[in-house]
Structures are given as C-alpha cells and as structure tokens.
Amino acid sequence: MDKLLHIRNGEKVNRAEIPCLPFSQFRQTLLDFAEEGGQVVQFFAYQESDAVKLLAVLRSDRLFVTGCEAPQSFDSLTAVSEKFHMFEREIGEQYGLKAEGHPWLKMVRYHKNYSGTADVFGNDYSQDIPGNYPYFTVEGETVHEVAVGPVHAGIIEPGHFRFQCCGERVFHLEIQLGYQHRGVEKLLQSVPLKRLPIIAETIAGDTTIGHGLCQAQALEALADLQVDDGARVVRTIALELERIANHIGDLGALSLDVAFNPPAAYFGRIRGEYLNLSQILGGSRFGRGLVRPGGVTHVMGEEQRRLLSDKLAELTPEVEHVNELIFGSPSVQARFDNTGTVRRQDAEKIGLVGYAGRASGLAYDARVSFPSECYAELPANRNLKTEGDVCSRATVRREEIMHSTGLINLLLARSQEAKSYTPEELNLAPQSLVVTLNEGWRGEVSHCILTDDQGKIMRYKVKDPSFHNWTGLALALRDEGISDFPLCNKSFNLSYCGFDL
Amino acid sequence: MESILSLCFAILIAPLLPAVIQKVKAFFAGKQGPPLLINYYTMIKLFRKGSVYSTSTSFVFRMGPVVGCVTSLMMLLFFPLAGIKPLFSFHGDVLILFYLMGLGRFFTILAALDTASPFEGMGAAREAFFSTLAEATVFGILILFFRITGSLSFAEFFSGRHVISLSSEHGALLLLVIVALYIVMLTENSRVPVDDPATHLELTMIHEVMILDHSGPDLALIELGAWFKLLFYSAFLSMLIEPFHLESALLNSLLFYAVVCFIYITIGMVESITARYKMNMVPKFVLTPFALVFFVTILTMELVK
Numbered sequence: 001m002d003k004l005l006h007i008r009n010g011e012k013v014n015r016a017e018i019p020c021l022p023f024s025q026f027r028q029t030l031l032d033f034a035e036e037g038g039q040v041v042q043f044f045a046y047q048e049s050d051a052v053k054l055l056a057v058l059r060s061d062r063l064f065v066t067g068c069e070a071p072q073s074f075d076s077l078t079a080v081s082e083k084f085h086m087f088e089r090e091i092g093e094q095y096g097l098k099a100e101g102h103p104w105l106k107m108v109r110y111h112k113n114y115s116g117t118a119d120v121f122g123n124d125y126s127q128d129i130p131g132n133y134p135y136f137t138v139e140g141e142t143v144h145e146v147a148v149g150p151v152h153a154g155i156i157e158p159g160h161f162r163f164q165c166c167g168e169r170v171f172h173l174e175i176q177l178g179y180q181h182r183g184v185e186k187l188l189q190s191v192p193l194k195r196l197p198i199i200a201e202t203i204a205g206d207t208t209i210g211h212g213l214c215q216a217q218a219l220e221a222l223a224d225l226q227v228d229d230g231a232r233v234v235r236t237i238a239l240e241l242e243r244i245a246n247h248i249g250d251l252g253a254l255s256l257d258v259a260f261n262p263p264a265a266y267f268g269r270i271r272g273e274y275l276n277l278s279q280i281l282g283g284s285r286f287g288r289g290l291v292r293p294g295g296v297t298h299v300m301g302e303e304q305r306r307l308l309s310d311k312l313a314e315l316t317p318e319v320e321h322v323n324e325l326i327f328g329s330p331s332v333q334a335r336f337d338n339t340g341t342v343r344r345q346d347a348e349k350i351g352l353v354g355y356a357g358r359a360s361g362l363a364y365d366a367r368v369s370f371p372s373e374c375y376a377e378l379p380a381n382r383n384l385k386t387e388g389d390v391c392s393r394a395t396v397r398r399e400e401i402m403h404s405t406g407l408i409n410l411l412l413a414r415s416q417e418a419k420s421y422t423p424e425e426l427n428l429a430p431q432s433l434v435v436t437l438n439e440g441w442r443g444e445v446s447h448c449i450l451t452d453d454q455g456k457i458m459r460y461k462v463k464d465p466s467f468h469n470w471t472g473l474a475l476a477l478r479d480e481g482i483s484d485f486p487l488c489n490k491s492f493n494l495s496y497c498g499f500d501l
Numbered sequence: 502m503e504s505i506l507s508l509c510f511a512i513l514i515a516p517l518l519p520a521v522i523q524k525v526k527a528f529f530a531g532k533q534g535p536p537l538l539i540n541y542y543t544m545i546k547l548f549r550k551g552s553v554y555s556t557s558t559s560f561v562f563r564m565g566p567v568v569g570c571v572t573s574l575m576m577l578l579f580f581p582l583a584g585i586k587p588l589f590s591f592h593g594d595v596l597i598l599f600y601l602m603g604l605g606r607f608f609t610i611l612a613a614l615d616t617a618s619p620f621e622g623m624g625a626a627r628e629a630f631f632s633t634l635a636e637a638t639v640f641g642i643l644i645l646f647f648r649i650t651g652s653l654s655f656a657e658f659f660s661g662r663h664v665i666s667l668s669s670e671h672g673a674l675l676l677l678v679i680v681a682l683y684i685v686m687l688t689e690n691s692r693v694p695v696d697d698p699a700t701h702l703e704l705t706m707i708h709e710v711m712i713l714d715h716s717g718p719d720l721a722l723i724e725l726g727a728w729f730k731l732l733f734y735s736a737f738l739s740m741l742i743e744p745f746h747l748e749s750a751l752l753n754s755l756l757f758y759a760v761v762c763f764i765y766i767t768i769g770m771v772e773s774i775t776a777r778y779k780m781n782m783v784p785k786f787v788l789t790p791f792a793l794v795f796f797v798t799i800l801t802m803e804l805v806k
Contacts, residue, residue, distance in 0.1 A: 144619065148704065168780055257700075259697035261699075262529050262531070264530070331694065331777075331778075334776070481779065483779075484779065484780075
C-alpha cells in the first residue's frame, strides 16, 4: 500500500483506503513531504473504539491523506520541521499524546484532554488560564516586560500578549489564546445533524460563509447530495462579498491605527454597503442562514441580480478612490513600509496561509489549487507586492477587493437560477472521510469529518486560518517597535474564536 | 480690570477651542462630529463623578493632576493675551514659566510611574524624551527673543520698545520661528503627527497612556491643564503671526482670537491629512525646529557685515 493516499477537496473517501502506517514510517513520510515543500492542512488525533489514531492531511499541489496508530508519546516532528508545531501541541492537548522533543510544548486552548489521560502540560484546570505556565522571559537590566490583555481597550476578543522589550524594541512576543474555547469540535460531534450549519456559522463570526461552506460541502459529500449550478453561483458570490467587506473594514482600521482618519470613516461606511449586499443576496448582513447542505436558502432572482450589479458598479470607483487616498499618502506609506516583516522562508516554515502568506510570497490560494463551487471556471488573482510587511498585506487586500469584485461581476452575468432549497434528512455514508478546503477571506479554512460504522460523525475537525497565522504575527513583531504592534496586529487581523474553537 | 477680564475669557474659552479641532476632523471624515460645547459637558460630567484610586498608588499619584493643571494655568496668568497687559509680569518670568511647565510634566510623569503599570511607564519614557528635545527649541526661541528685545518677559516681548512682530525688521526671521513653534506646539500638546489624541491603542500612546488610571475630577483637571497649555501655545503663535495692534482692546481681542481659532483649525487639518510618524521618526521631527531656530539665531548675530 502506498504511504500517502491522494484525495480531492470535498470528495468522500472510504476510510479503509487510508494508509495506516507504523508510527516511524508515518513520521518519516510526513517529514519527507514537508521537506519537499509540502504543507500541513490537518494533523489531528481521533479515538476509534479503544485506539487513538493520528491522521494527517497534507498539501503540495494536490491533497494527500495518511494515518497511523498513535503511540502514547512519540518523537516530535516539530524538532525537525516547524510546520507541525501547532498541530503537535493541539494533539497533546486534545488526546494527551506527548510529542517528545517538541521545542516548545505548551497548551493551545487550555482545556482537559478528551481521552482522560494525564495532562501533558501538568495543568490544573480549576485554575484560571493559563494555569501554571511560565511565560518565556528575557532577562537583563534593560529588559522590561509588557503584558496586554486578555481584556483590551477596545471592542475586540480576549487574548493575552506578553512582550519582552528593550526600550521600544520588541525581542519577543508571546501570544496566549484560549479564552473563548467553547468546545466547538465536541459540540459538532454531539448535536443532531440539522443543527450543524448553525454551529459552523458561528465558529468565527466574520467567516460565516467560509466555515458554513466548508461544512456544507463536507456533509454534501458524505450524504451524496448534488448542488445545482445556480446555488454554486450564489455561494461563490457570498464568499467573495464576505471577503470584500472584511478587507475593506480592515483597510479602514489600518488607516485609523496610523491616525489617518478620513479613509477610516469612508471605509467604515462602504463596508456597511457591502454587508447590505450580503443581505440582498442571503437575507443576513453577516451571511447567516444562507448556505445549507444541498443548496442555498435564498434564490437569486432577476431583482437581486440587478440590485447587486448596480450597487457594485456604484461602489467600486468609491473603493478605488479611498484606496488611492490611503496608498497615495506618503505619511501612511512611511508607516506601512518595512513594518512587521515576515520573511518568505519564515512564512514557509510556519505555513502562513491567506493574504498573510501571499504577502510574504507564498502564492497559495485554495481557490486556485483546490477549487470548489465555481472557482475552477474563474480567473485567479496575482499579487505584485510580496515583501511580507504591513504594506504588502494591505496591498494584497487591496488587489483582492478588485479581483473579487471582478469575480462577482462575472458570476452575475451568468443566468443560472438556483433551485429553491428543501431541507432533506441527511444520511451520512459510514466509514468515510471527507476533507474540505475553501479560501475564506482570511485564508484556508478546512473542515474534516470522519464517520463511524453507523454513519455517525466520529470526529469533526475544524481548522481556521488563524491557527497557522498567529505565529506569523509573533514573528512579525521581532525587532519591531512595540508601538507598531497594533498596526501589525490589524494587518493580520486574526480570529480569536476561530482559533479557540 | 482689562487684564482680569481677558484672563477670565481665556479660561472660559479654552475648552471650546479643542472642539473646533474635532469639528474640523469630523468635516474631513464626512461626519457631523461632536457638538462644540462637548468639552463643557465633559467637564461637568467628570467633576460630578468620584475618583477611583488604585491601592498601589501613593499621594504622588493624586498630586499629578493638580500640579499639572495649575502650572498650565500659570502660563496664562503671565501671558499678554491679545496684547493686554498680563496679571503678573517680571523680568525673567519666561524662564520660570517654562520650567514650571516642566514641573507640571514632571509630576504627571511621576504620577504615571506611581501606578507601576508597564504601559504608563512606557508613555512616561516617551513623554520625557520628546519634551526634552522640544525644550531645546523653546530655549532657542527665548535666546533669539532676548537678542531682539533685550527682555526675558512675555509682557515685554510684545509691548516693549522692540516689539516682536512680523511687521518689524525681524519679521522675516519670525517666519521660521513660527514654523518651529508650531511643531513644538504639536509635540508638547500630543497632537498628530507626534501622538494621536484619539487612539484607543495603549501601546502607541504617549500622553494619553500616562493618564489612563486617573478618573473623575482628577481626569477633569488633567484635561483642563491640557486645554490651557494648548491655548497658551496657540496664543503665543498668534501673537507672533498677527502684526496689528489696534487701539481698541475689544477689536484687538477679536482679531487675536480669530487668529487663535485659525491655528486650532490648522491643527485639525494637519491631523486630517497626515498619518502619525513611526515612533523612531518622532525625535527627528521634534529636532527639526531646533535646527530652524538655531539658524535664525545665527542670522541675528550678524557675523557677516
């Protein structure tokens, strides 16, 4: 049997076909794959009857899957390749499997493990987060420590940031999240199937369509549902509208963070306009309740089509104008340029995804590599500025706004109409695996479902792009002024709850 | 009598003018902005509140706002607003006044350090650094004015035998001084592009972060102090800009406050069209006016005849 099984995005695979290697061979296969430039999409543990197993989904230009029986403790892969570092910590936290030799084995979200074995980190979970964890510290007479959060001076989510500084210069930033851990994966495995979409949409409130779509595609594959072309068009438009609205909001916020007010005010308003377009399309400004397994709940009629294209035609020049204002100001450029740089080789090592990865020169876009819905027939985007700094991340977003607008216009020109949606009883195929990937606005969103003999969900694994990218933010701050942290943070704008699950 | 009226008017109008900046910024952002009287409402609100003190702070923390506010107010007592004779004046008062302002800052910094918060310590370090740099310019200007007028008193700068005015023989030099003083004003009053008074991001703040732990009447005193200080600097600037000296004190005052208002409007415009500097660029910006003033002072030495 081959060591890696080639799979496709959103395709049902019989679990019997997945290789089950001895651990040493599994480890070597993964390391070889990473060595050749491959990245990790999913790497997690699951329990089947009494055995705990590991499963890895990898990507190069194709998707592969492989698995093994998990030993209670194993030689860390991170010791060789950084690409596995978050995943091994997560495995340790969820199933108590210890990665020996992991350079920095610390908790991810601070909760008891699922298997009831001894805690890998020696935490007592009756204590407040982060328990008995000693933060990384730098010692010296001129070194000072700044702790920010988990409660912040703004309406944002909770997260703790610990800076080790020398004057204004940051040596190291450590980020501790987990304050919003809700047990999403457990929940998804335990509730009736009809509730799944509602939970998926709330994994990360700003990636409603991204997560909803991943789940819908996974369930459709497992239940053998067909989605008509019209519904695919609506889903694609919804995902792109979500992308535009978020990018616009963030560009405005970036501008505000450098005390350049007018574009922030303009983009604040324009973002609202795009949210309204989402409402025209799906009945909710934040994309709730639109995507369901089997189709979409709102049919895009001639009226919606006209409203959307008229409004887009009106908004696009405005957006370009405000972008000119931001990117044309020398004082703004002075702040954006060479701030918070993540070098390409670092980005590759930690597997940055989405615009953060593209800004560092990793061209990966799930819409191009693993197209779902209508993306196979749509043109790809190219990014011109890839230096890894705040300016690159902002520019990539600017380019994506225009690209996404182009995509929506192409889709609106088509005349397929979605069939009206009728909820069906979902019967999932037993003993199967499905992996779905979509390029949410923040980057690669991936869901993975394993079913047992009865076709019940045995393991539901969710991965938000923030899972990869938070490490990128920590790296961006190295040797940077501490006063530029808010700017760097906003240029990544990662999800706390998407990470905390 | 005139002096007292003039001072009272200045104190009353000091909270109004910063609202003008907010209005201008709101105009540029296409918003309505807060009402012009917003700062009076804020004052009333803050004075009716109680103050909260951290158990780790000492009496130093409570002294900060009082000293800060009083020292800023002192500046107005000695300044000839609209050319009207100030309440107090003596030879050398400028030196004392600028150091009194330094004392106010010293106590604000102490109060910030007293909280032992890492943010406030950072803000205090920045404030101390940048204002030290700005001080060089201020004293450069004073040296220049001493050379022109032979006096070290605000009252005599603008009413003595050798008046400092754009229309006098030193008018050309004053143009550079005005630019220098404007930059000092932006620095000392924590305006863009040095600091951002509107931000909520503690890590980027300079002045605002030092007063995070103050509340109620203490915060009100700090705000008042900041408004007096801004009014002092813009009054200083407008005395330099406006060359007319009319007979009627009333007309003179009107003209004077029109120019002051204009300066506030320009602050609002500057804040709307530029982003703030990266923290490591700020020292260069703050030292630029010193270079200007130094150059101007050399010119007055008439080394080449």
